[in-house]
Amino acid sequence: MIFNKLDVVSTQEIERILDTSYRILEEVGFKYEWDWALELLEKRGCKVDMAKQIACVPRSLTLEAVANMKPLASPQDYPKIFWAPWIGMNIIDFETKTKRAGTLNDCRNVINLVNHLENISVSSTGVVPQDVPIEISDIYMAELLFKYSEKIVTTWTYTIESAHDLVEMAKAVTGGEDELRGSRMINYLAEPVSPLKLSKHSLEIMKVYGELDQPINMGPMVQVGTTGPATLAGSVALQMAENLAGLVYLYCLGSNSPMALGGPMQTSDMRTGRCLYAAPELSLIHLALVACAHHLGFMSGCTSGLTDSNCMDFQSGWDRGLSMMLLWAAGSESIGMRGEIGGGEGFCLESLVVENEMGGMLRVLSEGILVNDDTLALDVIEKVGIGGNYLMEKHTMRHARDFWQPGVFTQDTFDKYWSEPKPIEQRARERVEKILSENSLELQVSEDVAAEIDRIVSRRVKAAGLQ
Amino acid sequence: MIFRKLKVLSDDEVVKIVEGAFRILRTTGCRFEDEKCMDELESAGCDVDRATMVVKFSEDVIFDALDNVPSVTPPDDLPKVRVASANKGMILDCKTKKMRPGTTEDARNVIKLCNSLDNITLASAGIVSSDVPVQAVEVFNIGLLMKYSEKLFNQWIYETENVPVVMEMAEVITGGSEELRGSKFLSYMLNSVSPLRFPPKQLAISRMYAERDLPIAVASMTQAGSVSPATPAGCLVLCAAELLAGLVWVRSLRTKTEVALGALTQVMQMRTGRQLYASPEQTLMFLGAHQIIRYFGYCSGNTSFETDSCDFDMQNGWEKALSGVMCWAAGCDMFGQAGFLFDGFSMEQLVLDNEALGMLSKVGEGVLVNDDTLALDVIKSVGPGGNFLGEKHTMAHARDAWRPSIFQRVSFEHWAKSGGMRIIAHAHDKVNEILSSKELSLQIPEDQAKAIDEIVARRVAAVAEKGAC
Incomplete structure (x- = not known):
């Protein structure tokens, strides 16, 4: 606790x-x-x-x-873990040090992995598939997620047409409009264009989802120094203004959508203009943003745990750890998103597996220190006394398995590790291959519902005149 | 500015753990393996069994110590980044990935690095030089640090015979015995040997420091499942008991020594018995111990900011963040050992740690909120859909942001094209750059340096002569 x-x-x-x-x-x-x-x-x-x-x-x-809009969840003073895979355009291949455009098969692999990664709580496709017409790739992403994900999903909606199709798919999965209403089938990330704009299509999509009471996360993306002031406080004020602009719009619509405030703020390298995914200022603005959202009674959703490193090195671990730990310590409900690498250059299956392991460690921290007569162990301490050891105590045996155990992290000795070094990428690769080879994607909906989803996709492809 | 710090125990839970520690000290007691301690603790009101050297403590005695032993500096709830450079026996050869014994040249290089790295608070010589007689090596290292370190330093002392030598050296620097008394130039860490023991050598060395009113850090080194209970709460009970026992002993010396308390809490890998340097349970215990130490009213330190990884990889960076950032968020006064890599020292790790700590220090500056930083006028001037790039306000603040020294912010293509190097390559270059571009320069007058050299030479010769006999 x-x-x-x-x-x-x-x-x-x-x-x-x-x-x-x-x-x-x-x-x-x-x-x-x-x-x-x-x-x-x-x-x-x-x-x-x-x-x-x-x-x-x-x-x-x-x-x-x-005062009147409903929060997605009440903010609380203790951190929870709410992780979803990041969604990028490319897949990073460590062995060849190359990146390539994401495909439908990559999407299937990400969903399959997430189904088996115990610390990733929300599913996504990880990449935008580009072996299908890009303008309707959101429909393919939703199709795969609705059919195969064992977890709540998050995905993108590009157009009002897609929004209607997603609603139809979600109705097929839940059983109808009444069942869909109030469910959390579609989590929409409404993204104002900073500074201070919401596009027509975003407003239209918000209306469609808002009228069905689907959760809406406000996700403005103020970038300090370019689309926002160069000072942190000013950019946070602007970010909150954009959050509130979306909130006011939904309130005026009469929507009962539960909402989360926050969004992925950004900083940039002022010398090069490159958008940064890890910087101390980025952590600070997200901490301030969480505090503002909590002050208004809303849960916060911010990105964290991202890196500017292009590989799985020390920088990658520290970049991710710094922002994740700080947001966790601040009680942020969402500390997503996982699998990103190289300052948004691509999605990495191996990194997703390692970050799942990190999530396991954070879960232990969230459980806190249990304090009761058994855990205080006063009788055991008195029994063992001075200079003894606890190895053979029943109390030790009983709690020996309480401790967190690593999967891809190593706890080998130095000599053992370097006698046959296996870098973390390789250990993670083996875990990815094991999961993907031992598990096939299985339908999570009935055959009828799957057929209905397929029908909606085919109809959209035809309507768009695309193949 | 940080306004509220992280806590993992409720106030009631802290009290429960402390009450448990009081009970253990009353019923089981603690062994002080030094004859003189028996007199000292008996005169302080403890129940002493001279045959077993077991001392039991009443609540009154403990409260008296808590009321009268001053903390090193008043505890401050605002998080800081204070990290010491590690002290280890072996050093990593970055190219061969082999640990090798350290040399005097390594010690000089580590001091040079510490001088150049902004975020390493306390310097060290990093290693135990294998080309100096082992019983004199701590004197040798302290000699180097006194001469060349631009920062306060830390160095373990294992040999009782070395303490008077070190004091003599410190008097050369401070100007004499009276000037050294009560200063913070030298300090010592009194470690318990869990469960509930204080060994004779450490007690004797601590007494020598306390007699000169030099600061002492009392530290408990519990290990969950082996020398302490397998449950974190039980570990904390034992840790609190050992800290209090050490504190009462310091009180019994009736000196003006200031004290800090430390949790060097560990977790054992239950399958192999290996000591772990980074686990979530260990982080929880650091955080819990910090709250307990604050409840006692003292500065706190711990051994967070360590890793079980043997490589400069994602696990290494993550594990350092897990415990280091959490302890920072909880307001710990001192944490970590920079440069530490699997029970050895690594100059490249020191550089990486320094870079990471720079980011954390920047976070410590907080978010400045005033009319200028809120920038309402600039937002009005830019309006919906504009951009801030050309604004004077942006120019004025464009250099506010933290800039990396070795961390990379380049595109994937650029990275891959230039060899796809991991960050360790940049850290290695940085080490070479500092070592080749900087000279160790004396930080004290030449006559003091000469005096230090003479004292060190005398000690080295004495040890060599003893060894030859």
Whole structure:
């Protein structure tokens, strides 16, 4: 049990950041690039400039939305582990040091792996398949996940047409609209375009999912110094303003969608413009963001545990560990996403396996220190006394298997390890191959439902005039 | 600014563990394997059995120690990054991946590295030089550190005979016996031998330090499942009992020695009996021990920031973060041993650790919240859909961010094309760069250095002569 979480901003500072966010929405406004949405917001008291598509949101409306929208889960002071695979465009191959475009087969492999990795709690396809028409790849990703994942899924929706298709698939899986409503079948990540814009298609998709009460995670992506101010506090204020803009829109829609606030903020290397996936400032802004979301009563969803390293070296472990540990210590509900490598260059199956192992260690930390008469072991300490040992005690035997055991991590001696060195990539590769060779993807839905999903996919392919 | 730190035990749980420790000290006691301690502890009010050297402690005696033995510095709840360079016997040859005995040249190189690495707080000589008589090696290393280290340093002392020699050297630097008294120039770590023992040599050395009012770190080295219970809570009971017993003994000396408390808690691999350096249970125990030490009102330290990996790989970086970042988030005052790699020392690991700690130090600066950093005017000026690149505010803050020294931020293509090197290659280059570009320069006047050299030479000769006899 964790009793105190890490805070890097005071309550007064959180309130000051949020006050700035409210002022941004009220004084600068937010660009909703869909007239229908602007008309809706105008009716609820926003000052709207239709020509510029900007709505200035009064603080009172923002506060009303915050008070009335439902959080996806209540924030709590102890960390949980909520990991999903990252979704990238490429697969990284360690042996050849190459990257290649993701395929449907890669997606199947990722789903298969996640089904068997005990510490990855949410499934995704890991990559966008590019051996199918890219414009409808979201449909193929959803198809595979709905059919084969044993876990809750997260995926992308590119267009309003895809949103309707995903809803139809989800209805087939759950049994109908009533069953879908209130379920967590579709987790949509609504991504404003920083600074301060939501595109028409995002607003349309939010409407479709919002009207079915599906969970919506706000995922603005303010980048410090480029699409946000170069100072951390200002970028966090902007990020929260964009979160709140989505929240207000859904509130005005009358949606009962449970929501999470946060999003993957970014920093960049100011010399090169390269977007960074690991930096101390990145951890700080995510810690502040978690604090702001929790202050408003919402669970937070941030990315962490990513790396700028292109291989599975010390930097890769430290980059991931630094941001994950800090968010865990701050009580962030989500500390995703797993399998990324090289500053977003690609998805790596081997890394996913190693990160699953990391999740196992964090799980032990989450369990905390159990304090009771048995674990305090006073009688045993008195019995063993001074200078004795506990090896033969029944108490030791009983608890000998309580300890975390590594899978791909090594606890060998130095000489043993280097007599036949097997790098971590190789150990992870063997685990990947073992899982994939011993397990085939099995349908998690009935044959009828699978056929219905296939029918929806075929219809979409045909409608789009694609093969 | 950090406003709230991580805790893994409730206040009630801390009290339960401490009550357990009090009971153990009352019923079982602790063995102090030194005759003089019997007198000292008896005069402090303890129940002493001279035949078995077992001492039992009443609550009053413990509270008296807690009330009267000062902490090294007042405990501070804001996380800091304080990490010492490790002290090990062997050193890794990065190219052959073999551990070899250290040499005096290695010791000089480690000191040079420590001088150049911003985030290593305490310097060390890194290794035990194999080309110096073993009983004099700690004097030799301290001589080097006193002459060349730009930072405070740490060095284990195993030989009682070396303590007066080290004191003499310290007096040369500080100006005399009175100047050395009560300073923080030298300190010593008194380790318990679990369960519930303090060995004679360590007690004798500690007494010599305490008599000069030099700081002492009392540390407990429990190991779950072998020399302490297999449950983390039971380990913490034993750890707390050993720390309190050591504290009472320091109190019995009636000196002005300041104390820090440390948890060198370990976990044993239950299948093989191997000592583990990084496990989640160990991290939990570090965090729990820190809370208990804070409850006692003392500065805390531990041996976090270590790894079981034998390679400079993802496991290594992750395990260092697991315990190091958590202990930082909990506000531990001192953690870790930088440069540590599987019971040996590695200069490349020291450089990697320094880089990692630089990131953590930056996190410690927190998020500055004021009118300038909130940047409302800039956000208004840019408006929806704009960008901040051309703003004066961006220019003014463009250099605020942490910049890596060796960590890589290049594209996959660039990385693969330039050989696909792992970070260890960059760390190795950095070691060579520092060693070839920097000279060890004296940090003390030449006459003091000469005096130090004479004292070291005398000790080395004495040891050699004894060995020859």
